[in-house]
Amino acid sequence: MxxxxxxxxxxxxxxxxxxxxxxxxxxVIGLYRPVLEPMGLTHPQYLVMLALWQxxxxxxxxxxxxxxxxxxxxxxxxxxxxxxxxxxxxxAAADERSLAVTLxxxxxxxxxxxxxxxxxxxxxxxxxxxxxxxxxxALTRVIAAAGEAHPATG
Numbered sequence: 001m002x003x004x005x006x007x008x009x010x011x012x013x014x015x016x017x018x019x020x021x022x023x024x025x026x027x028v029i030g031l032y033r034p035v036l037e038p039m040g041l042t043h044p045q046y047l048v049m050l051a052l053w054q055x056x057x058x059x060x061x062x063x064x065x066x067x068x069x070x071x072x073x074x075x076x077x078x079x080x081x082x083x084x085x086x087x088x089x090x091x092a093a094a095d096e097r098s099l100a101v102t103l104x105x106x107x108x109x110x111x112x113x114x115x116x117x118x119x120x121x122x123x124x125x126x127x128x129x130x131x132x133x134x135x136x137x138a139l140t141r142v143i144a145a146a147g148e149a150h151p152a153t154g
Contacts, residue, residue, distance in 0.1 A: 021142075031124045032117070039113055040084060044069075046114070048077050052087065053111045057102040059092060086110060 013019055032043050041049065051066045052058065060078070064071050078101060081087045086107035092098040122129060 017142075028121075028125070031121055035117055035120050035124075039110060044077055045081055046117075048074070048081060049086065049107065049110065049114065052101065052103050052107065053114070057100045060089070060099045060101060063101055081107075 008015065029043050032046065036043060036046050039046075047067055048063065051063055055062075055066070058066070060071055060074065063078075064074050067074065069077075078087060078089060082089060085104055088102050088104055089099050090102070092100040122132060125132070
């Protein structure tokens, strides 16, 4: 036992929120790998496709904001999805400086296969759907709180 008397070590690894989040993230994303492989997608590419299936067409800037990814991180993902024939990037008619990302016919068709993914992940986790929905709400609150947090000044 790592506790001494009634005191808890503030640096105890198992008590760190960051550790629990990091391990949970890696573990859950790992469950997606075998489900996404037959579709030819990585998990980050799947997130891009989810955003596009819901909102296409999107500018790269809008996609970056939605996914909370830097454009420099997003660009290689889009390039690979374009090479795979799932998306197209074109200059927006309204603003030549802006790239619009749209789904190709193949990209739209892939949505049918993807519709099975959420249920497959819930099954692999073996957790109650209500518990997962509450976890999602809690994580959404953590994301919002972290986004509003002020960096420590020292």
